[in-house]
Amino acid sequence: MSQYSPSEVADKTGFSLDTLRYYERIGLLGDIARTVGGRRTYSDDDLGWLGILQCLRDTGMPIADMLRFAELCRAGEDNVPARVSLLESHDASVEEKIAHLRAQQQRIRGKIDWYKSTLSASEHAAAEEVLT
Template sequence: MKLYSPAETAAKSGFSIDTLRYYEKIGLLSGIARDAAGRRVFTEADLAWLGMLRCLRDTGMPIAELRRYAELMRGGDETFRERVALLKAHDRRVEEQIAQLREQQRKIQGKIRYYEQESGVSAPRKAAAEAVS
């Protein structure tokens, strides 16, 4: 079984070493093994779990909900329904965020079109002009 140092785990997960320590302290990471010198070592399963935490954090799940999800995970198969409910609620929030971002993107694109029309420079011509200079 491949084991990873905290530095390797931080690099692979995108979380800082301090965040890994914090996540362990608050219970998001549990059962982290230690080597003979007492240093933390992480497994592939730990990296997979961190990947899920990264996904949920990057999509805006609050720490309190992450902690609840971790508790449910430790609760075994009988918590599947609760996990599904928690993830569905989060998924709905992500959908709302995506819709808001799309609307904001449409406004940005409208402003780009306005400036291009006003200046007489379209994106393709501008890119071609920049390539020549």
């Protein structure tokens, strides 16, 4: 049960100080403990939660949805099924996103190959030109 200063958390998580404050302000991060002087001190739990947020954000979940998830988490243990279904539907959307990315990537690779074939064709033509 360690405690962490804002800048330590920024270093560990990659979130900027401003983003940490922003998330707290909008309610993604509820009630971070403070020192007597008013400075934030983050707990291990806070870091864990930030990890989840990072995960959701990096997989493209909009902040509004993260907020709903945060509210479910704060609301108590009896809505665990709701949390699960939210995560499961997000998981499915991530799956879709990956599939779409793969499909588009194939098209890009096709384009690359096509360019390369025109390149070697023109090389060939150039070689022939040298010969004649």
